[in-house]
Amino acid sequence: MSNLFHSPKTYAIKILCEYFFKSATYGSLDGIIVLMIWFYLSGLIIIIVGEINAFINEDHPKCE
Numbered sequence: 930m931s932n933l934f935h936s937p938k939t940y941a942i943k944i945l946c947e948y949f950f951k952s953a954t955y956g957s958l959d960g961i962i963v964l965m966i967w968f969y970l971s972g973l974i975i976i977i978v979g980e981i982n983a984f985i986n987e988d989h990p991k992c993e
Contacts, residue, residue: 934974942967 942963950959 934978935971938967938970938974942970 945966946959946963950956950963
């Protein structure tokens with residue numbers, strides 16, 4: 930399920946890099962900023978998908 934969220938994230942980072950990070954002067958800083966955004970969005974997606982899975986499993990408990 931998380932792949933559904935990671936694909937748009939990858940596309941959004943690509944667009945961000947193409948349009949906003951064009952400076953040759955601050956190239957390495959731009960890379961760090963993109964990496965930090967990537968980590969933030971990845972963590973956010975993991976938390977959201979975990980909450981969705983917990984909600985789904987709450988409604989359908991396993992046979993005991």
